[in-house]
Amino acid sequence: MTTGFFWDERCFWHSGGNYALTLPVGELVQPLASGGLPESPETKRRLKNLMDVTGLSKDLDLQSADPASKEELLRVHPRAFLDEFKDMSDQGGGDLGLRTPFGQGGFELAALSAGLATAAVRAVLSGEVDNAYALSRPPGHHCLPDWPNGFCLLANIAIAIEAAFAENRCRKVAVIDWDVHHGNGTEAIFYDRDDVLTISLHQEYNYPLDTGDKQDRGTGDGLGHNINIPLPPGCGHVAYLDAMNRIVLPALDTYQPDLIVVACGYDAGIFDPLARMLATADTFRQMTRQVKQAAEKLCGGKLVLVHEGGYSEAYVPFCGHATIEELSGSDKHAPDPMAATVAKRQPNARFDAFIAEQITEMAAYFATSPEKG
Template sequence: MATGFYYDERCMWHSQGEHALYLPVGGFVEPPANGTHVESGFIKRRFRNLVEVSGLMAHLDLHSAPPATRADLERVHPASYLDRFKMMSDAGGGDMGEDARFSPGGYEIAALAAGLAMRGIADVMSGKVSNAYVLARPPGHHCLPDRGMGFCLMANIPVALEAMRAAYGPARVAVVDWDVHHGNGTEAIYYDRDDTLTISLHQEACYPIDSGRVDDRGKGAGAGFNLNVPLLPGGGHRAYLDAMEVLVVPALRAFRPDLIVVASGLDASGVDPLARMLAHSDTFREMTRILMAEAGALCGGRLVAVHEGGYSEIAVPFCGLAIVEELSGHRTGVEDPLLATLIGNQPAPDMADFQRARLEAQARKVFGD
């Protein structure tokens, strides 16, 4: 079986209007040359194009998907939220929350993004593909049930997981979020449930600035099933691999999921405009390799990555290509032109040791001595 790759050009047509970085233009915020919001189809399309021109697409099973239905969406989002979103979308667009703007047709595009995640997960669960990468937008991991946030308009991964559970019955799912920003939406949706382990690796106090704390472990039935791993700015490659070794892998092995889903933001790269980490394409390659090994040992290899953030037009394509190469087992001849520079930019060993000591202290609290 091949790796599934899920994409629809219509998702790239989602627009938040004219912005400078992510700030609406106006007042003293001068329009830039292209007026493009930092979360644009332009960057994700470059990722898809590199997969194609590298020759890797020939080894993938490429699909689109129908949009999520109203019934699919209502398993996660209340009718009042969906009604308001649809009404504003039909009326020309608007804003569903904090930094959650959209243009006409935004509702339909967001439902399509959720539908792509649904099909990727369904195809892996049914054995049609061995694993999958879902390249969709708008992203979803900040979206709360009743409020958009952080460029996210629908909770793509939870919508897909609840559709999967409706089709296949109860399932234990681990969501590993390596977007550089805290996956607060996914956390909120599953905070009181024990069937979904939510793990977020993120730059500490980046976005949202008041969430993603170590002590936020879930509540009620979900106590102990939420794991936040805040990393110090500039931690780079070793910080992510240490976090995987010390916290993520032990948590996965203790939980024993039926499926692992990655919230695959690529904004931890060393040149991303919305974060201050120093990861590079080999960071994402190694994290993918680690999760593939755990999926192979724990859940029959069932692993799906669903794209979230990533705002560097040069870094995102190479980081994404590294992930898909690893998932598919096909290495292209593409060389990341940033890799040598970012390897040279890594923090000094004493900083890396300090970060690891923090992770080990957290692991003692989570797992005991």
């Protein structure tokens, strides 16, 4: 098995712009900054460093990619938005939406991030690699066509999917978003279509505060092709695997996609500062195993994971390493140094049973056909 790993040093250079005192140092080295966003480069850089130290990187097909082209971006984003983003980027940066600051060159870095996701999807669908991981930064799942938000400047996954459709590489795609925040951007882009099934597992009403309800199931041709699984704060390993088994995997079986894409955020991790969930490195390993087995069963193993959120510099590297170990089948292991601690902090049996009842109710709800109107 060959797993492609798509990354680029320059993606670590995306800065918070006006959220940080960014010092100009030219275009050949990472900018210097004082302070900045929770969405820092260090979670991703430390993941890549850990992979290098354990030798996992050597078991992967490491590649970079070209930035997404203007044609590829225009399939998702209006020209006026892209022109405004580019102009502001050229003039030193700014903020186009809610919590989306960027520095000079931010447009090019966002296009590169989208390009990594697009190249990963293209490589899997062409058979160049069996599956792939895109270490995309800045992330993308909150970005709407004309309004970025939540650290997301371009809709990376949607751009990659539209490129695959335009190149006639596939006809149906399923997107599973296990980032702790609702994947509102991906949902909005495909909400009235049946060629993309969007599924989001998220902490209920974390971010955004007004999206992610289970009743939001799509409109028009997309009715029934959007599934939101809002989980209450405090859910951990058992709840996530139960939701995958009881809701996500059956939905995939019904939909029969040609490709599965995971919006792979690690902010459901127990130490994340922007969430209140209790997932562990092993949670992400086992969810990856579940979706990998589903891909092997349904679409010849065609599976792409695209990096989204995750803000614990100490824990994201181990969650990511466990995920990529499982994706690639590598024997290069990075033991979770917090395993004993996180095991003690999992929900008790009574809470797990309470959540299991809610998941049972949601599974029954999604098994029914949604009503129009």
